Each structure stands twice: as structure tokens, then as C-alpha cells.
Amino acid sequence: MSSATHLEGKTLTFILAGGEGERLYPLTADQPKPMVPFGGVFRIIDFTLSNVLNSGLRRIYVLTQYKHERLHSYVRGGWPQLCNQFRRDCGEHIICLPPGGGNRYRGTADAVFQNIDRIEKSSAEYVLIVSADQVYHMDYGELLHRHHTSGADLTMAAAQYPVELAASLGVIEADPDGRAIKFEEKPISPRPLQSNPELALVNMGVYVFGKGALIEALQKNPDFSDSHDFANDILPVLIRSGRAVVFPFDGYWRDVGTLDLYYRTNLDLLLAGTALDPYENPAWPTRTLAGPKSIQRSWLASESRVSLDATLTACNVRMSIVSRGARIDAGADLEAAIVLPGAYIGRGAKIRAAIVTENAVVSPHARIGYDTEADRSEFPVSENGIVIVGASEPDRRRVPRLARSA
Numbered sequence: 001m002s003s004a005t006h007l008e009g010k011t012l013t014f015i016l017a018g019g020e021g022e023r024l025y026p027l028t029a030d031q032p033k034p035m036v037p038f039g040g041v042f043r044i045i046d047f048t049l050s051n052v053l054n055s056g057l058r059r060i061y062v063l064t065q066y067k068h069e070r071l072h073s074y075v076r077g078g079w080p081q082l083c084n085q086f087r088r089d090c091g092e093h094i095i096c097l098p099p100g101g102g103n104r105y106r107g108t109a110d111a112v113f114q115n116i117d118r119i120e121k122s123s124a125e126y127v128l129i130v131s132a133d134q135v136y137h138m139d140y141g142e143l144l145h146r147h148h149t150s151g152a153d154l155t156m157a158a159a160q161y162p163v164e165l166a167a168s169l170g171v172i173e174a175d176p177d178g179r180a181i182k183f184e185e186k187p188i189s190p191r192p193l194q195s196n197p198e199l200a201l202v203n204m205g206v207y208v209f210g211k212g213a214l215i216e217a218l219q220k221n222p223d224f225s226d227s228h229d230f231a232n233d234i235l236p237v238l239i240r241s242g243r244a245v246v247f248p249f250d251g252y253w254r255d256v257g258t259l260d261l262y263y264r265t266n267l268d269l270l271l272a273g274t275a276l277d278p279y280e281n282p283a284w285p286t287r288t289l290a291g292p293k294s295i296q297r298s299w300l301a302s303e304s305r306v307s308l309d310a311t312l313t314a315c316n317v318r319m320s321i322v323s324r325g326a327r328i329d330a331g332a333d334l335e336a337a338i339v340l341p342g343a344y345i346g347r348g349a350k351i352r353a354a355i356v357t358e359n360a361v362v363s364p365h366a367r368i369g370y371d372t373e374a375d376r377s378e379f380p381v382s383e384n385g386i387v388i389v390g391a392s393e394p395d396r397r398r399v400p401r402l403a404r405s406a
Contacts, residue, residue: 007144008056012124012211014115015048016108017132018065018098023258026357026380026388027340031070034132036262037340037358039269039278040305040321041293042286043074044256045132047278050286053085055140057128058092061118063111068098078289107228113218119211127214129230131205135265136253137276137284143208146247153213153243156180156235157206159253160199166190169255170203170231172246180244185231201246203231204253213243252276259382263355266321266338270303279305310339326356329364337369343390357390 021033028036034045052060064071075096086092097115105111112119112129119127126147128140138157147155158172171190173182183203184191190200207230209217217234238244252275256262268274278286279295286293294308301317307324314330320337322328328345335352339345343356346364353369356362368375369387380388 007126007148008058008141010123010125011057011059011128011144011208012119012122012126013052013057013060013128013130014112015045015052015060015062015130015132016111016205017045017062017071018068018105018111019133020066021133021257024256024262026390027259027262027355028066030067032064032066032068035067035070035074036256037323038135038256038262039266040295040307040310040323042278042288044135045071045074046286046288047135047137048130048132049289050284051136051138051140052128052130053082053287054284057140058086059122059124060094061115062094062096062132063105063115064096064098065105065111068096072096072098074289081287081289107233109218109230109233110228112214116215116218119215122211125211127209127211129207129209133257134205134253134255135276136204136249137251137278137281137286138206138249138253139284140206143206143247146245147208147210150178150245152245153210153217153241154180154235154238155208155245155247157204157247157249158201159204159249159251160193160196161202161253163190163192163198163200165261166200166202168257170235172201172203174201174246178246178248179242180239180246183231183235183239185229201248203235204249205230206249213238259355259386259388260384263338263382263384263386267319267336269305269321270319315345335369351389353385354387354389357388360390362389 017034019033021028024033024036035043038044099105099114105114126144143155143157167190168186170183170185171187172180173191175181193199193201217237254265256265296306296308298306298312300312300315303319304317306322309324310322311327315328315332317334320334322339323341325342326339329347331348332345333350337351338355340356340358342359345362348365349362351368368389372385375381375387
């Protein structure tokens with residue numbers, strides 16, 4: 001658990017969970033990006049929420065917007081699992097906050113600005129701001145300690161990331177003492193590390209602010225730019241002031257902002273010796289508010305993760321993830337597929353390199369992932385050729401009923 005010993009009690013946490021996730025469409029057609037299923041038994045938000053709870057942080061606000069009812073319901077439904085870890089009489093809580101008064105959150109900085117009264121009224125000394133749509137394990141206690149000992153106004157967590165993927169993120173430069181000296185959001189040509197030209201130092205979207213410094217930065221920028229974002233409106237100001245430091249994070253961290261990254265990160269969980277194990281890690285458990293995260297061992301599935309309540313019948317599943325409530329009928333063959341909750345795959349269907357969306361129905365004997373042109377005529381296909389199965393498939397009324405056991 002967390003290395004923090006006293007700073008967590010002085011910290012207010014904001015989880016930014018309002019994102020629409022347009023680049024993950026159609027997975028986000030009916031839910032916000034943090035609610036997209038992941039790894040067979042999780043939702044993406046489970047990773048950030050677990051980091052917060054494992055770090056001993058208990059004054060938590062989840063800022064929501066796009067289709068926020070789904071996320072609110074998820075947190076409310078999971079509260080019975082969490083309530084005994086919170087001391088309500090000491091001001092500990094987890095509260096979902098959509099924009100009020102008919103307003104909208106226009107960006108990440110504006111979302112926090114619209115809730116600035118909660119910061120001002122708090123007795124906290126520090127404010128932790130994290131994104132709800134990334135996959136990683138991190139002890140925020142270490143980040144808080146770095147911030148506390150540095151005396152900085154802002155501490156930014158940063159990860160080394162493949163330079164070819166860094167153009168969609170923010171790239172940081174730091175001096176040898178760890179002080180942030182330059183920041184560029186979504187650069188056309190990301191600056192690589194001097195020590196390794198294949199990597200860049202990227203902003204993880206994980207920040208610790210001194211309470212006063214954050215209030216001042218937000219109040220000085222009430223109009224912000226067109227983006228109303230931390231990356232464009234707050235970070236550059238504090239970096240130019242010389243009051244921002246970098247916390248280097250050397251663990252597994254992935255942004256899952258596109259369909260290809262989402263697919264790749266799911267499959268990373270299946271690799272031997274993977275750097276991230278959310279299933280069996282008692283030292284840093286990944287909690288899920290949807291209930292037990294049980295995985296079944298099935299002779300029908302090799303190098304795969306299959307949820308305990310998925311149903312596999314005389315099929316062949318290789319290097320794939322099969323989620324809660326999914327059903328795969330006899331003779332079906334899956335390779336490198338992500339099957340999301342409630343999906344049905346009919347008898348004899350063959351699927352590879354695909355994401356089968358929630359509650360999708362795949363017809364018997366369908367072939368998906370074997371003919372790119374044929375796939376494109378029926379389904380969305382990602383930049384890297386991953387087929388997104390769901391929208392064009394038959395109605396769920398076509399799903400055969402399971403035979404009842406005698």
C-alpha cells in the first residue's frame with residue numbers, strides 16, 4: 001500500500017472523468033470514456049480510483065460530464081464495498097460532481113475552476129488532480145512526498161514513452177535537478193530524451209498543486225484559452241515561473257485514447273512477465289466496483305483472460321480477453337480479440353484482431369479480421385486494421401437461448 005504517512009490527510013483529490021472519448025467511438029457511444037470496459041472485468045476508471053484508494057486518499061471528488069449518469073450509478077453501486085474505508089465524520093468522502101446550474105465543463109482546468117469553492121473551503125494543503133482514463137499502478141504517496149520536499153507550486157508526474165506515440169500527448173523537458181523548463185502540448189515533432197532518442201518524457205496528467213498556488217493560477221486565468229485546459233493554460237505559466245518540478249515515473253503507464261492504443265493495452269495484460277498485473281497483485285489491488293474480478297481457467301482458452309461469468313462452449317480462444325456475460329458458441333475460433341461484456345459470438349464464427357463491442361451479436365460462421373476490404377464494408381476499422389464489431393450485426397433477439405441444465 002501507500003508510502004505516504006501523513007500527507008494523504010492533507011490532500012484533496014479531483015478525478016477528471018468527464019471525457020467523451022471521441023477517438024474511442026463507438027465504445028463511447030453510450031458511456032463516458034472512463035466507463036469503457038477493460039481487461040475482461042474492469043472499467044478504465046478502476047485503475048485511477050484504485051490508485052487513489054490504495055494511496056490512502058479519502059477526500060475525493062469525481063468530476064463528470066458526458067453521459068455522467070452511467071458513472072454516477074457505477075460509483076453508487078460500488079459504494080457498499082468502499083464505505084467502511086471512509087470516516088464520514090472526519091470529512092472523508094467520494095462525491096461525483098457534474099457541472100451545475102446548466103453550465104458545462106469547457107475543459108480540465110475549467111472543471112476544477114467551477115469547483116474552486118470546495119478547494120477554498122477545504123483544510124487541505126495539497127490538491128491532487130488525476131485523469132480517470134489511463135491504465136497504470138501508481139503510489140501517489142511518493143508523488144506527494146516529492147512535492148512536499150521540493151517546495152514547488154506544482155509537481156507533474158512524467159513517464160518515458162515511445163517518441164512515435166508522444167505527438168498526441170504533452171512533452172516535458174526537465175533540467176538535471178528535475179525542474180520543469182519546457183512543455184509542449186501535442187507537438188508535431190516530439191523532442192526525444194538525450195539519453196534515448198526512441199523515448200520522450202510525456203505528461204501523465206497527474207498533478208500535485210499547493211492549495212494556494214492552484215487557487216491563484218485558476219483565478220488569474222478565469223477566461224483561459226479556447227481549450228480551458230491545464231496543459232494549455234496552467235502548466236506553461238507555472239513552468240515559466242520556475243516553480244514546477246517533475247516526478248519521474250518508471251512503471252507501466254498507458255494512455256488509451258485511441259482504439260489502437262486501447263486494443264494494444266488490453267493485449268499487454270496477456271504477455272508473459274507483463275509489467276502490469278491487475279488480477280493478482282495483493283500489494284496493489286485493482287478494485288472494480290462492478291463486483292468480483294474473478295478469472296476462470298479454461299482449457300478452451302490459451303494465453304487469454306476469461307471472466308468467470310463468461311460462457312465458452314467447445315470453442316477455441318487464443319491470446320484474447322473475454323469479458324463478463326459474454327458467450328461464445330461451439331466451433332467459434334478467436335485470436336487476438338477483445339470481447340466486451342454481454343457480447344454473443346455464434347457457432348463457427350472466426351474472429352481475429354478485433355474488438356467485439358458490448359452486447360454485440362456475431363452471426364454464426366461469420367469471418368471477421370481475415371479480409372480487410374470486406375470488414376471495412378460492414379464495420380469501423382482502426383488505423384492499424386483492428387475491426388470494431390457491433391453496429392452492423394443482427395439484433396440480440398437472434399441469439400439462441402442456452403439449454404438449461406437437467
